[in-house]
């Protein structure tokens with residue numbers, strides 16, 4: 267490097283150095299300013315190597331240090347960082363290759379200092395103002411959300427205590443109700459025993475009456491059959507008389523044989539009436555059909571109007587049915603039934619009370635078993651549902667219960683998953699939830715949903731997607747997820763000496 271060039275550069279560098287309050291070469295952040303002070307004999311020691319150069323070599327657009335540390339403000343050393351001060355906005359590091367590349371990268375334009383290439387306007391004030399506004403707004407939202415969350419925590423705690431107390435109280439009343447039910451069960455059994463006895467007695471007597479009637483009817487039928495079969499009225503039924511009756515065709519081959527008749531006739535040639543009633547009738551009563559008599563009433567008319575005999579038959583049938591109906595219980599039995607009915611009613615009532623209280627206990631316990639977050643802040647969402655509708659589907663999330671989807675055009679709901687567990691990363695478990703074991707996908711897994719939670723001042727389902735087949739993802743905003751904003755979080759990374 268010529269002496270003259272060096273001296274020119276030296277002037278440039280000096281101007282650059284005095285530019286900042288502490289003085290630092292271009293592209294050096296305040297935090298590193300001390301490393302860029304001229305050393306003994308106006309030297310610069312490379313930061314990460316033992317090399318040492320005259321201080322004029324700093325930012326002379328030639329890479330001298332092997333670690334590139336002598337060129338913080340030029341593109342001479344590859345893969346280095348250039349520091350944009352961005353006064354009024356956020357300071358940032360950009361790649362050294364972006365220095366003087368003809369594109370504005372820093373909002374203060376400091377990366378394009380060879381102004382013959384391009385003139386970069388300073389937009390930091392405007393960007394900074396907008397960013398500050400955004401941050402103020404975000405901070406306000408978080409604060410509002412966090413205040414709502416405080417109410418949730420309070421409410422969650424109250425609900426927790428209420429439910430705990432409720433379970434205790436219900437368990438106590440359940441004990442009492444069980445006692446009452448046992449008592450009433452005893453009374454019921456006590457009332458049912460004489461009731462049962464009286465009813466059985468009545469029913470048995472009725473069965474006997476019915477059996478008697480049946481026997482009488484049967485006997486009458488048998489006597490009629492005897493008369494019908496004894497065609498020559500000689501008080502005997504013979505094989506010949508029976509042969510003419512097609513109902514005795516036992517093997518159904520179209521002809522009635524002597525053998526078939528003899529089987530019915532207990533191997534005899536004939537039977538008297540007494541014998542018929544006692545032995546033969548039981549053999550044939552299931553198959554016997556009275557011979558069709560040639561009707562005398564039928565005239566020449568082929569089509570006869572409903573004959574009076576039909577109406578008579580109907581009447582007779584109704585009468586028979588009436589006869590088949592058991593008579594009412596006697597007064598004493600009726601009274602016993604009434605007493606037992608009342609005992610049953612009281613028992614059923616007590617039993618229902620026990621079941622109701624049991625279901626209340628189970629609901630309260632279900633609530634107590636749920637993990638509603640470290641401070642119960644998510645308890646507020648229990649028993650509520652939220653929907654999000656996009657082009658095709660309406661998605662529904664009922665926190666701690668289930669997730670589903672249904673076509674917008676109507677149609678049945680598809681279960682996407684039931685409450686599973688908190689699913690955030692191990693250091694932030696309560697940032698996500700998992701709903702699983704939903705309706706099975708054809709040829710695939712059961713549907714499931716991951717819910718990503720974020721801070722918002724309202725509880726709202728924000729989006730739904732299906733990143734991989736049958737595995738859905740919802741974004742859900744809730745105040746429960748809002749943490750208190752800290753000053754550090756909203757401190758902008760300013761280059762402090764410039765403020």
Ligand SMILES: [Ca+2]
Nearest residue numbers: 323326328330
């Ligand atoms: Ca250099």
Ligand SMILES: [Ca+2]
Nearest residue numbers: 364367369371
């Ligand atoms: Ca640039």
Ligand SMILES: [Ca+2]
Nearest residue numbers: 496498500502
């Ligand atoms: Ca005869």
Ligand SMILES: [Ca+2]
Nearest residue numbers: 515521522523
């Ligand atoms: Ca036959």
